[in-house]
Amino acid sequence: MTTIGVKRSAEVIVETASSKKLKLSEKVEEEEDSLDELDSKDELDSKDENSKEDEDENLKEDTDKEDGVETSKTSSKEAHEAQRKLLQDRKIKRKSGIEVEQIKKLWEKLRVRNPPVPKEVRKKLSDETWKLCHGVIGDLVLKHDASRVVQTLVKFSSKERRDQICKELEPYYYPLAISAYGKYLLVKLLHYGSKESRTLIINSLQGKFRKLLRHREGAYVLEDLYVLYSTSKQQRQILREFWGSKYAVFSDDSMDDLTIQKACAESPEKRRIITSNLATAIQAAVEKGSTGFQMLHAVMKEYIKVFEGDEVREFIDLVKDQVAEMVHTPEGSEVACTVVAMANAKERKSILRGLKPHANLMAKNEYGYTVLQMIFMTVDDTRLVDKSFSSEYSESFVEILSDKYARRPFLYLLNGLDKAYFSPKALKELEKYLKLSEETSKKPQEKRRKELLNCFMPLFYKTLSEHAYELLSENMGSQFVQELIMNNELPEESAELxxxxxxxxxxxxxxxxxxxxxxxxxxxxxxxxxxxxxxxxxxxxxxxxxxxxxxxxxxxxxxxxxxxxxxxxxxxxxxxxxxxxxxxxxxxxxxxxxxxxxxxxxxxxxxxxxxxxxxxxxxxxxxxxxxxxxxxxxxx
Incomplete structure (x- = not known):
């Protein structure tokens, strides 16, 4: 694996689990609004328009030269009419050409939003459109204008009709997923479709999930499919495909309880094949710029459960500069914590350098704060930690100390792993990472914590002094102030403060x-x-x-x-x-x-x-x- 530079924006950290990152399904309506402003034209329409502009320009030059000769204007008009007629004839002669033209006329009426189409009229138009689409829908879905006709039909149709559309489109799911226009229709089918329809789509795409993750358009579809529309069982089914072809082709209910640890334990050769397949898929996706996808984070999480030896160093080398793109999802946060725990001093320096510009977003994130917590608990170079984050937090520390998530790493500096602020589940997770860090973190944990507390204590009191009302007016902030005042671990340094x-x-x-x-x-x-x-x-x-x-x-x-x-x-x-x-x-x-x-x-x-x-x-x-x-x- 090779080191890949950070390719995505810092905003990918925000998410609001709950997140959080804008999904493709949320972009469908935006895409419709922007495309509604365009005329419904296919490629031949564009060619017609371009050729019209070229011919207008040529005719303008000719008429300029002949200075108002009437015959040139007449010839130009006749030529344009002839060309339009030719293009219209070509459209009609295409496969399902007549139906497509009729469908588009109905759609122009159906898609009107202002004023809204009455429900009865909309139902009638939908029924007429479906009659024309039925049997030729496969000829429509891969063209940008005709695909939008089917999207509108899906949106306004009954459950039964949507199921019919899904069944008729079954042979086209993969082409739709990798199509610049078709992907929106596929996501619309997932969004409005029934449980059975979603299962049909997932089963139809089985065996192609690895290709989708590496594809520019398909990665967005797979992301929504995995995160928003799959059950936990289906998510496991998708992930197993990344283990290798055997698990993609022969996936069945008997494999539902099969974990990657059990699969790798069957034989050294099987472990080698599985880890190699996962490593290849991860590297290809990272090189495509997909590091911010939760789907990729889930694949990475599978990999870190079984990697060992040189695989650890190669994986960390691949992602060390892109940890900021991983901290906003539960799977990505777990991967990032593992990377921080197992990284050596040089690798941790690179990780902190990459996280520094995103320190505020990371700390306030539902999952990202755990990564900051692990940095505080495992990085021996406390001066580097202080240098990396103190300056980033100094201007917005009142928000950090009042935030539900961001304050927790700093409460750890004050009170250690206080059960009042850390649940048994969280403590168990942190203990797991600490165990992973035993080979790379040599400084006693309490010594590391007190050194960091000494670094941040002046900033705590400075924030209280300058922003007392803002901090005390928030319940979370007021609670933090109580813990700060009652901390007596550094009495000499903090007595005056x-x-x-x-x-x-x-x-x-x-x-x-x-x-x-x-x-x-x-x-x-x-x-x-x-x-x-x-x-x-x-x-x-x-x-x-x-x-x-x-x-x-x-x-x-x-x-x-x-x-x-x-x-x-x-x-x-x-x-x-x-x-x-x-x-x-x-x-x-x-x-x-x-x-x-x-x-x-x-x-x-x-x-x-x-x-x-x-x-x-x-x-x-x-x-x-x-x-x-x-x-x-x-x-x-």
């Missing part, structure tokens, strides 16, 4: 709490403040707070909070505003919990007395506020 951050949080919740934009109305802000006041996280198992000492939260934070927001209890109006707000009342509950442990302290007793003096006001709100009810309870 943490102190400033706590001041920033207090400043963020100052002001008129009755305003809808106030942070207290954001769901997680209340929890963040309560945790900081109580001095740690709530432990669900033990039903108590796990105190974290020495980092400025708990009583130290509570005193600053009470002093700056309530003037240590003397600002009755501010206290009443917080009591009357349900979220604010819950924060006061946390403040009271903390101060009751230090009631002998003058500042604590002063605020508690002020709140007890507001008992009547609290009772007025407890009927409609759980926070006020709880506050009255703990003050008694």
């Amino acid at each position: 943490r102190e400033k951050a706590l001041g920033t949080i207090i400043d963020g919740v100052k002001g008129d709490i009755t305003k809808e934009s106030h942070l207290i109305h954001k769901k997680y802000t209340e929890r963040l403040l309560k945790s900081l006041l109580q001095g740690g996280k709530w432990n669900r198992e033990r039903k108590e707070v796990d105190q974290i000492a020495g980092i400025g939260i708990g009583y130290d934070f509570a005193k600053k909070f009470a002093s700056q927001l309530f003037d240590s209890g003397e600002d009755e109006e501010a206290l009443k505003m917080w009591i009357s707000d349900n979220g604010g009342a819950f924060v006061l509950v946390g403040l009271v919990d903390c101060f009751k442990l230090h009631e002998k302290d003058a500042d604590a007793s002063k605020l508690l007395d002020s709140l007890r003096n507001q008992k009547e006001f609290i009772e007025q709100h407890e009927e409609n506020s759980k926070g006020a009810h709880l506050l009255r309870t703990i003050l008694d």
Whole structure:
């Protein structure tokens, strides 16, 4: 295998699983709209138009020379009429020529969108069109204008008629798949067709899937067929064809449970044939520029299950510069994580260089963030990781830390593989990749994590300082801030930054709490403040707070909070505003919990007395506020 440069755009990463990448079936309607602007002409029409332009030019020159001779104009007009008549005669004399001309006239009426054709009229036109198409449909589907007639017919027909069209087109599925115009009809059949019709199409194409993946047009059809319209059983059937001809020709139900590992374990020779076939198909597809296709990622996933020795190095060498095109699909993400885990230092440098321009898109992707996670967990050169990604994230880090997926690798830097953020399934997958990296990653994992945490910690606090409201107004971002503040692994380096951050949080919740934009109305802000006041996280198992000492939260934070927001209890109006707000009342509950442990302290007793003096006001709100009810309870 040889190294192939990145050929596709960075936008291929986005996908929105859910993705995600624009499928060919979504382009069918766009293709119809753009083609509707053109006249319905076949190749002879184009030739007629070109010859007309050429002849007009020649006649213009002749008439210019003869300066208005009437005979030249008459001859030109007669010549044009004769040529048009000749072309029309040729069309009619073609196979099914008369029917095609009649069909196109009906289609011109059927395809009108503005105003929409009434349902009854549309049904009548569809019936008439089908009568003319029936028996000659194979002569229509490979021409761009006639193919669009059949597309429209498929769109507006009943299930029974669609099934009829599918059966009649069975001999033409492969030519349609590799046709610049026919592929749209085939995708339309998949989109509107029944389960039986889709099965018919897949079975008809069996034995040709490898050719389709290497074909410029066919690759798009195969992508939609595999990703959107195949069942899991059919997907396995498609993938088995890439193992070799035997599995393409003799595929049946007995092979349904056959995995590639079992097939390769039957004999060394069989393993060699299967891996060779997969490697050849992958290389050909990569060289064709199909690295972004999920279908190819699935084939790669099959290959990495059984490759070994030199095959590993050859595969990594082939895809190391194109990992960015693979991270947006579940199969591609798994392949990319395996490549990162098994790559050596030099190969990882190439991978990171290719991923750097796409760092933001990768981190926010449903599957791409896992690749960033593996980079953090396996690449020993932490300076290279910092250099590759810190600058890319610096401008948009507030979005990264508030994103459902992108924040997870950075939560790993703060807390390790915390089960609160990583599911058992995710932990199992990560453990698999770590095992693969044992030969190429020599640095202890915890040492690598703390080195990266030291690199990113200033950026975390800088983002909080400059974008406090944006970060705290998002539940995900506010949750990240809590984990950041409560991380005490680097106390000396982050003590000053943490102190400033706590001041920033207090400043963020100052002001008129009755305003809808106030942070207290954001769901997680209340929890963040309560945790900081109580001095740690709530432990669900033990039903108590796990105190974290020495980092400025708990009583130290509570005193600053009470002093700056309530003037240590003397600002009755501010206290009443917080009591009357349900979220604010819950924060006061946390403040009271903390101060009751230090009631002998003058500042604590002063605020508690002020709140007890507001008992009547609290009772007025407890009927409609759980926070006020709880506050009255703990003050008694």
